[in-house]
Amino acid sequence: MPTRARRSPLQKPERPYLALGLEGSANKLGAGIIRHEIDGSSIVLSNVRHTYITPPGEGFLPRDTAVHHRQWALEVIQDAITNSGVSMHDLDCICYTKGPGMGAPLQSVALVARTLSLLFGKPLVGVNHCVGHIEMGREVTGAQNPIVLYVSGGNTQVIAYSRQCYRIFGETLDIAVGNCLDRFARVINLSNDPSPGYNIEQEAKKGKRLVPLPYTTKGMDVSLSGILTATETLTYDKRFRANDPVPQDGADDDYFTPADLCFSLQETVFAMLVEITERAMAHIGSKEVLIVGGVGCNLRLQEMMGIMAEERGGKVFATDDRFCIDNGIMIAQAGLLSYRMGFQTPIAKSTCTQRFRTDEVHVAWRA
Structure with a gap:
């Protein structure tokens, strides 16, 4: 060779x-x-x-x-x-x-x-x-040799540099995280302006209930099609209240709203991404995480990654929507x-x- x-x-x-x-x-x-x-x-x-x-x-x-x-x-x-x-x-x-x-x-x-x-x-x-x-991302943030979490509409990868190559440690086995969020945004008819992922993030801030969803990490890889299907299916559940977020009779405390589903989808998917990123950090002994790609603008993802990195004595680098x-x-x-x-x-x-x-x-x- x-x-x-x-x-x-x-x-x-x-x-x-x-x-x-x-x-x-x-x-x-x-x-x-x-x-x-x-x-x-x-x-x-x-x-x-x-x-x-x-x-x-x-x-x-x-x-x-x-x-x-x-x-x-x-x-x-x-x-x-x-x-x-x-x-x-x-x-x-x-x-x-x-x-x-x-x-x-x-x-x-x-x-x-x-x-x-x-x-x-x-x-x-x-x-x-x-x-x-x-x-x-490296140029804007000044990150030296980070674990890279690349999250966008078409890609989800955990990457580290070695010997003049960006090595892929883990990735999605089916759909990308951005595609997952965008497709659910279409299901609940959120606007595409400025982007469906951004509007999912704003809806998630209103969510109050964490609805259980599939959590699928397979070693260093993740699978996201199952959690998307499960979240879509919940929009047909009798407990789902698309247009009436507050029960009229006050007796039903088991309902959930579109905002709850956005919140639950984000929390679960981002937890999966944080897990495989932390595993890659431990493998190479890195103290830096660089988040790139369109989904990298999500402040909740940055917050969750920051908590993990801080516990490891590390630091998260990210850019704004310009980059x-x-x-x-x-x-x-x-x-x-x-x-x-x-x-x-x-x-x-x-x-x-x-x-x-x-x-x-x-x-x-x-x-």
């Missing part, structure tokens, strides 16, 4: 480097420009995003999402360029999400990236979406790190894929 060539870790740049990042793996279209300074720091020059939002009770289909990305691409990129104060000619490279994600939206953004590359004569860099989240939710700047950051190590994506190979594992990436820029 061939071995990977080892490279020296990334050194401080001999000059400033600029990159444009384009993200469109799901319903967020993002464009951002980042600059790596001579002193080794990074400066976010612009970070523009537009979200495709569907009516309550509906998800977003790949075809319709791709149409949204094509319609908004020019405006989003132009805004990113204008806000940054640089021009396309100043860029060193153009970075785009190669995968994973939804096929049609990925293809739309890859096409835009190829077109810009040819128009302005700039090299392309295909980026793994998951690695983009990790590298932006947690899918964005172009994270693609620019990871792409520029890769570009500075000599990596480029030829136009003939500037494809995209729905399946691109985090542990397939050679993380050449880390020691």
Whole structure:
């Protein structure tokens, strides 16, 4: 079996480097420009995003999402360029999400990236979406060598770095945590604006009753389809009061509301995630946890993880919605790190894929 060539870790740049990042793996279209300074720091020059939002009770289909990305691409990129104060000619490279994600939206953004590359004569860099989240999280928070909990609409993974690779310690065996929360939000007809997961979080704050739900951890992995089905089924239970949260006769104290189910779903799923993250911390002796991905914005998840980490003498790192939710700047950051190590994506190979594992990436820029 061939071995990977080892490279020296990334050194401080001999000059400033600029990159444009384009993200469109799901319903967020993002464009951002980042600059790596001579002193080794990074400066976010612009970070523009537009979200495709569907009516309550509906998800977003790949075809319709791709149409949204094509319609908004020019405006989003132009805004990113204008806000940054640089021009396309100043860029060193153009970075785009190669995968994973939804096929049609990925293809739309890859096409835009190829077109810009040819128009302005700039090299392309295909980026793994998951690695983009990790590298932006590390840059913003300053976490050194954390256990990473990557939680989003399409991915749920516990990750640790080793030997120029992000190793997956555990992951979901079926659906991702974000998908689980989003699908239940549709069942109870919550709004998709700004996102169904955010609205689940707000409803959960009103919940008073913890309803028993399946708790499924299997070693370092989790299974979430069963808990989703169980929560959906409870909406047909005779004790469920969708429009009458307070019993009129005062005699029934066994009822539960949509807010109770949101609260119970969050508490149970997040407890599962905290458990497997703690197990990974114990395995490698880490004192740091970095939460990335769209669900990483959830303050209750951060709170629960913080309690666990504090008990272990550790610390939790997380970012706000500018960097947690899918964005172009994270693609620019990871792409520029890769570009500075000599990596480029030829136009003939500037494809995209729905399946691109985090542990397939050679993380050449880390020691």
